Amino acid sequence: MASHRKPRPRTAVVTAPRAVIGLTSAALATVTLLSESAAAAPSKPEPSVQEVQAKVDALNHQADTATQRYNQAQATTGHQRTKANALLNQVAAGAEQLNATRRTLGEYAAAQYRTNGLGPTATLLLSNDPQAFFDSENLLKRGAAQQSKVLTRYEDQMAATARQRTQASQSLLTLQNAQQKLDTDRRAVQDKLRQAQTLLNSLNRQQKERLAQLQAQREAAARASAARLAAASHATSSASYATKAARAIAFAKAQLGKPYVWGATGPNSYDCSGLVQAAWAAAGVTLPRTTWDQVDVGTRVAISDLEPGDLVFYYSDISHVAMYIGDGEMIQAPHTGAVIDIQPVTEMPIYGATRPA
Numbered sequence: 001m002a003s004h005r006k007p008r009p010r011t012a013v014v015t016a017p018r019a020v021i022g023l024t025s026a027a028l029a030t031v032t033l034l035s036e037s038a039a040a041a042p043s044k045p046e047p048s049v050q051e052v053q054a055k056v057d058a059l060n061h062q063a064d065t066a067t068q069r070y071n072q073a074q075a076t077t078g079h080q081r082t083k084a085n086a087l088l089n090q091v092a093a094g095a096e097q098l099n100a101t102r103r104t105l106g107e108y109a110a111a112q113y114r115t116n117g118l119g120p121t122a123t124l125l126l127s128n129d130p131q132a133f134f135d136s137e138n139l140l141k142r143g144a145a146q147q148s149k150v151l152t153r154y155e156d157q158m159a160a161t162a163r164q165r166t167q168a169s170q171s172l173l174t175l176q177n178a179q180q181k182l183d184t185d186r187r188a189v190q191d192k193l194r195q196a197q198t199l200l201n202s203l204n205r206q207q208k209e210r211l212a213q214l215q216a217q218r219e220a221a222a223r224a225s226a227a228r229l230a231a232a233s234h235a236t237s238s239a240s241y242a243t244k245a246a247r248a249i250a251f252a253k254a255q256l257g258k259p260y261v262w263g264a265t266g267p268n269s270y271d272c273s274g275l276v277q278a279a280w281a282a283a284g285v286t287l288p289r290t291t292w293d294q295v296d297v298g299t300r301v302a303i304s305d306l307e308p309g310d311l312v313f314y315y316s317d318i319s320h321v322a323m324y325i326g327d328g329e330m331i332q333a334p335h336t337g338a339v340i341d342i343q344p345v346t347e348m349p350i351y352g353a354t355r356p357a
Helices: 018-039 049-115 120-125 130-201 205-232 239-254 272-282
Strands: 299-301 311-314 320-326 329-332 341-344 350-355
Touching (some): 049 130, 049 205, 049 272, 239 320, 272 320, 272 329
Antiparallel strands (some): 311 320, 329 341
16 A cells, blocks of 8 residues: 655745855954954054154253253252362361260269279378368369350360261251252253154154255254344443453364263263353353353343344254354354254343353
8 A cells, every 4th residue: 555655844945145145254354454453552653753853952952951951960969069078077186086985084083083982081181281181172163163164165176076967967858869869850851852752763764865955954043033133133242251251262262173972071071061161260260060051141132233243042942052153153052962063042042141250
């Protein structure tokens, strides 16, 4: 007998069209790229040569300011070290005087111990020579008065030595703080100079050539401005000042080509304030160490009245100084990586000028 089986139902297999598969893959790829782009930090555009120049100028300016802080801290440290040494010498001398007075008191104490066994009455009764006894009593009284003076001196010396030790301790603490500030300012200068050098090292050959062109254009503009300034100026100083200025300028010119080194005062290298300080010292005029103090020496003069020997200060924070040598030019120790040279006096923003003698 024939069997009748029901047909087994077939499972339907759905196949996506090729177009749909391709579209899905493209969409996934797009989503992946978008997510990767969103995760990545946006790249910064490379700075232009003008921006690099402005940044280097700013860093050199900041290094100049930090150098003046360093010079100031160095002068403070030197002064404080001298003061501390003087106080320590006073403490040592006071200790010697105190020990000498202590020895004298010890001698008095030993003498009293040896004669303290008998009172004055018993000593008189047992004495073979009463007159000698009375003489010795007078000596003892005078000795007691002298002993009292020595004791008073000892107490005064003790108090003075204590004060000197306190002053010496405070001075040494001030010296330590000054040394720490000196180290902080030193690191600040080094950091600014390192940043400037790193920025310059990042330039390619074409950028360096463009940078040199920009510097030449800027110098040409400064020379034109300085020439106009020189043409408009007129002499007002004395013959005595002109003589001293000539000596200072001669000294400064003898340093041409020597390297700028921050914190240096010669003879092999200088920073800006160190150069003008040494130059005017050669003319017999003493200037302080920093630009911030040098600007207050002598007489202020208008830029239109500049004469050879005058000091010209730059930037609003008075962080750079040069010496005017006439014809719109100044001599200066510029910045790290450069040497002492002659440039237009209008090369940088001028703060003011002084006539130091």
